[in-house]
Amino acid sequence: MILVVSLNPALDVTHHVAGVDWSGVNRPQQVGTAPGGKGLNVARTLHALGAAVQVVGLAGGVTGEAVAAGLAAAGVAGAFAPIAGQTRRTFAVVDTNSHDTALFNEPGPAVTAGEYHEFLVLYENSLAGCDAVVLSGSLPPGLPEESYAGLAARAAAAAVPVVLDAGGAALRRGVAAGPAIAKPNLAELQGAVRRPLVGLAAVAAAAAELRAAGAHAVVVSLGGEGLLAVTGEGTWHAAPPAQVAGNPTGAGDAVVAGLAHGLVLGTPWADRLRHAAALGTACVAAPAAGQFAEADYQRALAGIQVTEWAGR
């Protein structure tokens, strides 16, 4: 079973409007509501892959209830420690004429030390018997930046491997706790090594620094340039076939799901990377984060070029 941590989930609300009047009254012809946030996207993709998955997190207010209910309706097991604050919303306005999307991300609710302690009890109880833990997404206000490092250390004590998808201080500190895989994107990797990275060789060198700092493997997501994995067994580059039109939101989450899935199955790195890259590509073509069509996945899988990289 893969345990997915979601400390700052969201209720994603999407309005589809044909020709938005940005200074007037609009009547959306389609309204969507779904549980969101990076962790929940990862969990839904894992569930769609047939993996046993459980979410643990923090949720509060009627938006928190909606997130928990939506996750249950999607067939994903979840347990949330209650918080007094209200789980955040994200609001997307999709103009179906211009194809522009405006996103409004509310700040997360403040979490108290007592509430986080309740979560930790839930997390510790869920760790036993897990095959992997995914730590993904932003920390809500009130939680210290070493929170992911603490969760990774508890997983290590329980001999459960960790996949870490975070940026900033949470990435730097989390890497020191020895995750099996860290998955920064290019901007997050640049932030971690505090310098611009131009070209695959520079990316590989920076990823190797995160390995030296504690991560067993580092997979860097590079958008249209695919994935670069720097591991103890070698360095691989997975290049997608061509630019895919669609919504890149959540593509990184699909990659994380693929990496965690490959990790628990023990898939060799070249195949694990191909699987993760194909999920990311298929996710871009899907209408909503956390979803993909099997045909898109199969097409991407066939088109992705994985090369063991000479520069390791």
Next chain:
Amino acid sequence: MILVVSLNPALDVTHHVAGVDWSGVNRPQQVGTAPGGKGLNVARTLHALGAAVQVVGLAGGVTGEAVAAGLAAAGVAGAFAPIAGQTRRTFAVVDTNSHDTALFNEPGPAVTAGEYHEFLVLYENSLAGCDAVVLSGSLPPGLPEESYAGLAARAAAAAVPVVLDAGGAALRRGVAAGPAIAKPNLAELQGAVRRPLVGLAAVAAAAAELRAAGAHAVVVSLGGEGLLAVTGEGTWHAAPPAQVAGNPTGAGDAVVAGLAHGLVLGTPWADRLRHAAALGTACVAAPAAGQFAEADYQRALAGIQVTEWAGR
């Protein structure tokens, strides 16, 4: 006690953003959530005036829970018949740089005949001992356009006077049920008589037609031109002192609250109209619908010119 009917309430979500990126990611610096919809605005204004008020309506889903909780937190008594659908949201994006506001009004949830029957039981039970009923706002999908006429007839049977604020067929049919006061705006009045109305004399003539069709009094809200009341005791025009800068959303609801308040107090028409117009003006100056500052109300009250109209 004034009973306010809210068949299609809303959860109003407002994001304040400095310089909106309409095709990118925004992080609102201020997020507001409040119970909304015309009926609830009327109820909050009545509550602020010190009137005893109770809301009855229909609500469902977590948004419905949020509406009920927000109303209770505002100190307004409310009872909602449950519906399987989800109470709608309205979403406002206020650009604090340009002062543009974009509004996104979700469609209301479909209401079944059985759910409406539950509401009718609640309504009938609440009617006993009421001093007035306010019927205000749009009907949710699934309810027939004669719904307000039916509610007005039940109020008449219980000898409770009705204030009706509706447009379209709900106004035409509701007027026939003999409300004490109908409060259309200019567009709604034009729709009811099916012709354009230019000038106060034309408005007064059309209002007299609604009286002939059954309404005891008709008060037309004319935006910056104030209110025109055509009643059995005479015709009055209330002219606001000058254009007030601010948010006109909910100004009509404040006028309805003032009219209902004056109705139950038995205030003479000239004073009743001045009170209602001052509340509408003060509401424009307030940051949110259903609110007003007493100083704004007092200033408006002093500045409004009420004239008995020769053209009656």
